[in-house]
Amino acid sequence: MRVTMRVDGADTAADIDRPGESLLATLRDRLALTGTKNACEQGECGSCTVLLDGDPVCACLVATAQCEGREVRTVVGAVPRAVRDAFLTCGAVQCGFCTPGLLVTVADLLEREADPSDLRIREALAGNLCRCTGYEKIIEAVHVAAAASVSGAEEARATDATAWPEAATTPAVDAPAPDSVAPSAAAPPATERTGDARPSAGEPQ
Amino acid sequence: MTAPVPATTTAPADFEFHRPADTAEALRLLAQRPETVPIAGGTDLMVAVNYRHTRPAAMLDLTGLAELRQWTDEGASIRIGAGVPYARIVAELATVLPSLAAASRTVGSPQIRNRGTLGGNLATASPAGDGHPPLLATGACVEIASLEGTRTVDAADFYTGPKRSVLEPGELVTAVTVPKAAGPQQFLKVGTRNAMVIAVCSLAVSLDLDRRRLGTGIGSAGPTPLRAPEAEQIDLPWAAPSRLDDALLIEFGRRVAAAARPIDDVRSTAEYRRHALAVCAARALRRVWTAAHERSA
Ligand SMILES: Cc1cc2nc3c(=O)[nH]c(=O)nc-3n(C[C@H](O)[C@H](O)[C@H](O)COP(=O)(O)OP(=O)(O)OC[C@H]3O[C@@H](n4cnc5c(N)ncnc54)[C@H](O)[C@@H]3O)c2cc1C
Ligand code: FES
Ligand code: FES
Secondary structure (H helix, E strand, C coil), rough: EEEEEECCEEEEEECCCCCCCCCHHHHHCCCCCCCCCCCCCCCCCCEEEEEEECEEEEHHHHHHHCCCEEECCCHHHHHHHHHHHHHHCCCCCCCCCHHHHHHHHHHHHHHHCCCHHHHHHHHCCCCCCCCCCCCCHHHHHHHHHHHHHCCCCCCEECCCHHCCCHHHHCCCCCCCCHHCCCCCCCCCCCCCCCCCCCCCCCCCC | CCCCCCCCCCCCCCEECCCCCCHHHHHHHHHHCCEEEECCCCHHHHHHHHCCCEEEECCCCCCHHHHHEEEECCCCCEEECCCCCCCHHHHHHHCCHHHHHHHHCCCCCCHHHCEEEEEHHHHHCCCCCHHHHHHHCCEEEEEEEECCCEEEEEHHHHHCCCCECCCCCCCEEEEEEEEEECCCEEEEEECCCCCCCCCCCCEEEEEEEHHHHHHHHEEEECCCCEHHHHHCCCCCCCCCCHCCCHHHHHHHHHHHHHHHCCCCCCCCHHHHHHHHHHHHHHHHHHHHHHHHHHCCC
């Protein structure tokens, strides 16, 4: 079955072979768009957050076949430069595995609310787990990004994945279960699709 | 999780994924092939699919059905389409349906609330589903459709066991009709975090000032969501509101806890669930009573 959708602004077609294939699996394994991370496949971690018709959703819980004609924006196409710069300058990235999902959620939050309070930030980010940072730096990054966006310093939306600083784009490619997500700045860029690209995700808890 | 996908996909396997244009078409498809699995937000179903607890050969998307994705004001009540996501219930219905909106706001995370629906919550019929207690406490009705027609079931009669309901193959939940609040309402949920929590127990209480009636709904403390009929019958000091004292609050808590039929499980012991429900009930009654009489003062 062929599904056509817009992904990060480009018309994209994917041939899926079962009705329950998730948008996350399609993005990563069929379209080689590995910016969106897989760390649980049960909606708990938010690593796979993308914007579907403008709303943050867990790509692992959306059936690809539900996306016919819809607009999907991933970390590549959804995040203003001010947001990613703030994450880097604030040290809101450690292993980086949660980062793409957080960036998408934060971009969406700031789109809706220019200067959110700590409380609002915490509620908006409640579905994005980070095992490394302790969240304080992430919340700081949201404030910094908000200030930068308000001052209008940098509003251009990044549409080019290669504009990412290398170390921040390529955390543990296709990392396995969440338990074994390890810092891996040296991992190769995830540009090629191979037959065994599937992560071996964890068992249900 | 899932099997490796070949680098080049050529011949798609034989499977069905339907995107019906309206509810009538969806019901026709379901009647033709009752094992077709409907999918709304996917927040229950896709977890099971990803972990291979189920492998549907045919699915039917409900997210394209405009009729399911709208709510309407029916005067005394709100009719909420089964496919309206929680995020919209929170954003659009908090004033008229405060306890349902409060419960919706505790579901999962923003990502889950952008997709998850009351229709999916009802069809799953988990005793821990957060949509259920407010529906019970307010006396809501569930609208169920099939090719044969439409039937309406009181929320109190909808649940038949853990993850079981009166929903039959070939049927869809099309809407839930919830009476507008006629007084203050509360929804309290006990868990380890303020987000992403399956309730240890939960409680909805609604006070109807017009009919001088209390409504209750208990979650996650029995094989199904439950009402607490004896607690609803408690004698409230309507003529002299300041006479609502601790003894009465404690008695209300005792009756709510007595109505629960909790078990020990990974999230909690039965004993703790009863204790927590008694505390929540006293707190909820105090809050709705105080709010009601502050307002009219
Ligand atoms: C991370 C996470 C956190 C969660 N937290 C909570 C929580 O805090 N509280 C809570 O209550 N739930 C929670 N859930 C469970 C889930 O989000 C809810 O039960 C939600 O209401 C399911 O709705 P859905 O539209 O996503 O259902 P789906 O997954 O699309 O469907 C669920 C089932 O219902 C059937 N179905 C769906 N719609 C209909 C319909 N209209 N008629 C007939 N059958 C239908 C489907 O066939 C399927 O069997 C959570 C889930 C996840 C993944
Ligand atoms: S991979 Fe989707 S939420 Fe964790
Ligand atoms: S930086 Fe968030 S999980 Fe490692």
